Amino acid sequence: MTFETDAIHAGYNSSPNQHAASVPIYATAAFNMESALRGDGLASGEEEGFSYSRVANPTVDILEKRLAQLEGGIGAVAVSSGMAAVSYALLCVAEQGGRIISSTNLYGASIDAMETFFPNFGICTDFVSNINNLGEVESLITPDTRAIFAESVANPSTELTDIEGLSSLAHRYGIPLIVDNTVPTPYLFRPIEFGADIVVHSTTKGITGHGNAIGGIVIDAGHFDWDNGRFPQFTQTELVISDERQGRWESFCSAFGKSAFIQRVRTKYLHTLGAVQSPFNAYLQLVGLETLPQRIRQEVSSATTIATHLQQLPHVVKVFYSGIDKGPQSILREKYFPHGVGTILSFLVDGTEENVMKILDSVKTFTYIPNIGDAKSLIVNPARITHREVPAEYRNTAGISDNLIRLSIGLENVNDLIADIGQAIASAY
Numbered sequence: 001m002t003f004e005t006d007a008i009h010a011g012y013n014s015s016p017n018q019h020a021a022s023v024p025i026y027a028t029a030a031f032n033m034e035s036a037l038r039g040d041g042l043a044s045g046e047e048e049g050f051s052y053s054r055v056a057n058p059t060v061d062i063l064e065k066r067l068a069q070l071e072g073g074i075g076a077v078a079v080s081s082g083m084a085a086v087s088y089a090l091l092c093v094a095e096q097g098g099r100i101i102s103s104t105n106l107y108g109a110s111i112d113a114m115e116t117f118f119p120n121f122g123i124c125t126d127f128v129s130n131i132n133n134l135g136e137v138e139s140l141i142t143p144d145t146r147a148i149f150a151e152s153v154a155n156p157s158t159e160l161t162d163i164e165g166l167s168s169l170a171h172r173y174g175i176p177l178i179v180d181n182t183v184p185t186p187y188l189f190r191p192i193e194f195g196a197d198i199v200v201h202s203t204t205k206g207i208t209g210h211g212n213a214i215g216g217i218v219i220d221a222g223h224f225d226w227d228n229g230r231f232p233q234f235t236q237t238e239l240v241i242s243d244e245r246q247g248r249w250e251s252f253c254s255a256f257g258k259s260a261f262i263q264r265v266r267t268k269y270l271h272t273l274g275a276v277q278s279p280f281n282a283y284l285q286l287v288g289l290e291t292l293p294q295r296i297r298q299e300v301s302s303a304t305t306i307a308t309h310l311q312q313l314p315h316v317v318k319v320f321y322s323g324i325d326k327g328p329q330s331i332l333r334e335k336y337f338p339h340g341v342g343t344i345l346s347f348l349v350d351g352t353e354e355n356v357m358k359i360l361d362s363v364k365t366f367t368y369i370p371n372i373g374d375a376k377s378l379i380v381n382p383a384r385i386t387h388r389e390v391p392a393e394y395r396n397t398a399g400i401s402d403n404l405i406r407l408s409i410g411l412e413n414v415n416d417l418i419a420d421i422g423q424a425i426a427s428a429y
């Protein structure tokens with residue numbers, strides 16, 4: 001099926017759901033196991049079904065199946081936020097003293113996690129300022145490296161990542177490539193088609209599309225060999241998936257093969273750390289997903305018009321939108337992003353931070369909100385808000401100065417948006 005059709009139908013069958021046209025919200029903590037025999041089968045994993053909503057819930061399950069289908073993965077685990085998705089994916093590959101190689105051009109909380117928090121758990125990150133410099137990335141690979149991590153389109157610079165180049169480099173060393181695909185959404189880009197092994201999203205953004213729910217998802221391409229000697233956590237036996245009474249011991253690799261990673265995220269991370277997606281939020285995300293292609297097409301068109309217009313405005317020093325870039329980024333755009341790079345852009349203004357504050361206070365149609373991917377157009381100053389926790393050194397190489405303003409383009413009329421940003425800039429000087 002095509003993307004538009006899957007966005008509406010994938011993963012849902014109405015007949016076992018009272019023929020409900022809209023996906024039901026299964027607001028239940030747990031499920032009747034019906035018989036002692038079935039209970040034993042559910043607990044051992046031999047029988048398929050739901051037992052407790054911390055591990056799986058039917059509404060959430062439909063969202064997982066739909067997004068796995070849209071990204072071209074074999075399975076997914078929905079979680080309560082994008083940061084839970086990023087954290088679970090990275091910890092699951094790097095636990096037991098692994099290292100991560102990552103771009104510095106990332107969402108603020110992801111940088112903060114890898115720079116200041118994961119090291120407390122023995123997981124350290126080797127950062128590179130230009131993740132497309134494959135020679136530099138290769139020079140950082142050690143026997144402890146467990147993953148390469150990048151955003152397909154960086155927030156807020158919209159810099160594009162050479163996913164195919166990175167994945168073939170990673171695979172030569174038996175390392176998985178983990179991609180945060182939040183900014184383009186699977187409508188504009190599907191990293192698995194270019195070799196990515198794990199895709200994570202903040203579904204809070206374009207996927208939900210209306211700024212009304214926080215959510216995240218981890219999607220497994222199902223083609224990485226976790227039994228290659230680098231990942232002891234996947235080959236050691238685990239009680240939770242074994243049958244001690246029968247003396248049958250399994251590791252995630254022996255029990256699940258190619259789906260070892262996504263099973264481990266659910267069975268260890270969701271099961272113990274418990275950042276579950278609520279069925280109500282999953283429902284909002286399923287409704288949002290139905291119009292993803294139409295919304296993104298409109299928003300990309302408006303973002304392109306606005307980026308081009310901003311380039312001609314007084315006080316705008318530079319516009320960051322790889323969708324109109326004529327330099328080296330245009331080669332990656334033509335290869336990976338034929339339908340556009342996304343719905344956010346940023347621009348640098350002259351003057352001082354006071355001028356930036358005046359622009360933020362003068363907009364009327366844009367709203368000053370630290371989010372992206374909403375149907376409403378949003379404006380923010382990343383250096384103070386969304387990327388505040390990023391060390392100055394990384395902010396500078398990612399171009400996030402105090403005079404940078406980020407826009408997330410929504411569904412309002414593009415002429416109203418252009419008029420609004422124009423009057424806000426004019427009144428700020």
Ligand SMILES: *Cc1c(COP(=O)(O)O)cnc(C)c1O
Nearest residue numbers: 081082083107155182202204215
């Ligand atoms: C927002 C965002 C996140 C974090 O997602 P939450 O849902 O806010 O936890 C991670 N990565 C990127 C690229 C984001 O834009």
